[in-house]
Every structure is written in C-alpha cells, then in structure tokens.
Amino acid sequence: MTDVNLDKTYEHDKKERKVHRLRIIFNRKGCIGSGHCMLSDPYNFAWDEKIDWKALLVDGKPMEGKFQGELFVKEIETDSPHLVMNAAKTCTPRAIAVFDIDEKKFIA
Ligand code: SF4
16 A cells, blocks of 8 residues: 555564554555455455455454545554454555554555
C-alpha cells in the first residue's frame, strides 16, 4: 500500500511474547480476492460473502472522508504480529498495510 516509513527489515522475536499494538489498514478497492490474507491471518481476514467475495477486514472500521468505503482500519494487540505481516506480504496488489503504533512505523 505504501513504502512511506516502511521498515522492510522488521522481524519480531517469536520467543519474546511481547504484545504489539498494530493498526491494520486495508484498501478494499485494491483487493482482487485472491484469498492469501485469510490463509495467513484468519483472525483478521475473511471472505466478504455477502457482497463480492473480496476480503473483509474482520471488525474493521471504514475510514471517514475521501476514502470512505475503500479503506478500512482496525487496531489490534497481538503477540503474533507475523500473522498479519504475512497477510500483507502475500497480498499481491499490496492492499494491506500494517503500522506498529508504539514503534511509529509501517512494518508491512
Ligand atoms: S491477499 Fe490481498 S488481494 Fe488477496 S484477498 Fe487478501 S486483501 Fe484481497
């Protein structure tokens, strides 16, 4: 979605069990419905069966303003950030971005 302030080298220590506060940003307009995100992170992504079989950011809130209906946002706390990071990294059209709230940078 964006390379602005993206730390491509970011890795978390899986043994550390640290809780990460993350903001997931999903560009629904850019989604082509390939389904890779749900395989990587079924906790945060599912099929939108009711509309058009694109991805659905589970419990995501629509962003207000210019991008309403296109961008959805959700904040999570997790000790397994690699799940949503893998979802973003496997999304071919790059419709998913992950921002680390405490580190103040995009990590995927
Ligand atoms: S991986 Fe990307 S393009 Fe594929 S369903 Fe998920 S958000 Fe849509």
